[in-house]
Amino acid sequence: DAKTTQPNSMESNEEEPVHLPCNHSTISGTDYIHWYRQLPSQGPEYVIHGLTSNVNNRMASLAIAEDRKSSTLILHRATLRDAAVYYCILRALHPTGSARQLTFGSGTQLTVLP
């Protein structure tokens, strides 16, 4: 399975943009890039996903490199509530059976400073 690499931790000031990087140099042509986050004492929650084009939703933006070997999750104005572990996950186009599971790495611990 293609793997992802993320920094262990990042810090941001409140109300400033945050760019969370993810490297996935062995990504296949049909793998989707998903981001989940886990707030303290909560279950993981979906943030955003994309294939090739940049994506925006109410929570964040996803910028995908042209060669797809890296991506960046962008929080436009970080709040204290955005402090969480952020996971970058690759999903095969048609996962079957156990491949439907989400393979969580160690993620990036985001600290937001007031």
Place this chain on the structure above:
Amino acid sequence: EAQVTQNPRYLITVTGKKLTVTCSQNMNHEYMSWYRQDPGLGLRQIYYSMNVEVTDKGDVPEGYKVSRKEKRNFPLILESPSPNQTSLYFCASSFTGRAGAQETQYFGPGTRLLVL
């Protein structure tokens, strides 16, 4: 409100005393799954179910059982808990109709289990 619920949220038990952690979702999802989360090991899948009466092992199934008699419920059963099953457990669910790569999974709030 669309959600995945788990009960209990916290549980302390003793070795060998059978327990069940319940999981229920109200989104009519076909796929349901159990994960455990341990420091340094991340989240690992225990069992999953593609639909009613269809279950299969994940990466760490030893010591656990599951059942899927109804679409909304997916209980996790520890027949004889041991201290190495002390962990944080999450239930998750999703649709299976769309291309798998685009499915999003919804997670419950977690059950923290301590086995003495």
